[in-house]
Amino acid sequence: MSSHRHGRRILTRLVALCAVAFAVVGLSVAAAGSIGTSAASASATPTASAAADTCVAQIKKGTKLVPLYETYYKYAYRKKKGSKSYKKVVVKAKRKLKTTCSRQCARTVTKKQKRYRYKTVTKVVKGKRKKVRVRVGKPRTVTVTVPVYKTVKKTVSVKKGNRIVKVKKKVKVYTFQKCATTSNSASGTPVRISLLPGSVATLDFGAFVRNAPLSGDLSGFIPGGYQLSQDNQISLSRGSIGIAATDVFIDDDCGGQVSSSIKTNPTSNVYLDPARSSTSILTAAGGVTATVYTDIRLALDLRNDDSGCNSPYISTGYQDIPQTFFFKGKLEKGLGLTKLHLTSAPDPLDVQACLSPGSPTSPCNGFAIPLPIIVSTSLYVKISIG
Known part of the structure; x- marks a missing residue:
């Protein structure tokens, strides 16, 4: 069978699948719009992702990174002298300064x-x-x-008599930069995150669902070192997640034998986006959240239609697909960090499926077709600290 006919049949299947997938995505969006102001849809808005991308600001003191603090005003109740009643007063307090995880360290x-x-x-x-x-x-x-400051005009809370009011004034603020990537125990505690068996990515194509097994390791460090009974932030710096070969299109065109006409190439991987800061928070209460910026490097294997049933698959070049994952989980009693279950909610993934033969370790050098997928994950991980 000619390569032209092979490409035409593969393209026809992908176009049909695209139509179904786009319809499913469209229905999902319409349903979300009809819900409007529901709490469930609100939790999936960019506000939730922005909150997940907030970390405690750090500054270098000697060879260590330590948290930055800021002073603020708050209301408190104090007992009146010689009386059993209380009065409302304004007091000063200190709290950890928050900033974006991508630019977390104060410039010095x-x-x-x-x-x-x-x-x-x-x-x-x-x-x-x-x-x-x-x-x-x-x-x-x-x-x-010494830290580097800049002067900005912003709205701040000030004490006015026995009230807290907001005023706009010029104030000196820290300037921030990306923290230097290091595993030096003097400035941070090294961390390794290993995916355990059972970790999968669920790919919803609309007409069918596939589960892609995942494996691999990520590494990073805890800025300032690990602290007991406190929230600890993990800055992820390197590593990759392998995607096992997963059947996408399955048929019985090979003499009634069930096989895949399109599957993912085993060289497919998920890498951390080096341009953005991926972080995870281990809370003192045992909760775990993570914001991970990735580049999914996807290559495919194509069967040469009916004539290729007993022949090697034809590999394609890879396509890089940016995707942000928001994970959450909770430590289980008796397991701790040895087996932690993390999940990410279903999220649209705009895949570019390469249909041009080529090396799976080289970029796609020809035709690619958009293929929307709904992706979610269920990960079992082991976190090793120190």
Whole structure:
């Protein structure tokens, strides 16, 4: 059978599948629109993803990364002196400063400063003997690390009498940058995340559903080091997730024998997006959330139609597909970090299916067709800290 006929039949199947998939996606969007302001749809809005992309700001102190704090005003109730009643007052408090995970570390510069030695002496001041501190010897020059600030105009909360009001004023704020990727235990505790058997990605094509087994490891570190009984943030830095060969189109065209006409190539992988910061939060209460920015590198294997039933599959070049996953889970009693179940909600994935023969380790050099899929994941992972 000619390669032209083979390509035409493969294309016909993919176009038919596209029509079904687009219809399913369209119905899903219409259903979501009819729900309108429901709580379920609200949780899937960009606001939820923005919250998941918020981390505690860090600053380098010596060789370690430590959290940054900010002061703010809040209301509190204090007991009136000599009375059993309470009054509402405004007090100052401290909290950890939050910023985006992609630019989490405060920018710093090194400067040279003069340092003096002091000693306490007794002097007579206005007829009275007082202890005062005076400089002794020559100053020494030391190198210090200081944060870089900028001045912006923003709305802030201030104390006005016994009230907290919001005003717009110029304030000095930290400037942030991407944290340096390192596994040095002095600045962070190394972390390894391993996928366990049973981890799958569920691919909903509309007309049918396929489960793609996943395996692999990711590594990163906890900025500032692991802290017991506190929230810990994991910055993911490297690793990849392998996608096992998964049948996509299945038929019985080979003499009644059931086989796949299109399947994923075993070289397909999921990589971390190096341009964005993927993070995970282990909360003190045992909850786990993660925002992972990925590039899915997908290559296909095509059967040469009916004449290729007993022949090797024809590989295609790969297509890179950007996708963001939002995972959540909770530590189970007795298992802890040795087996943790993480899931991500169904999300549209705009796949570009390459139909041009080529090396699966090289980019697609020809025709590709869009193929919308609804993807969700169920992962079992082991997290090793230190």
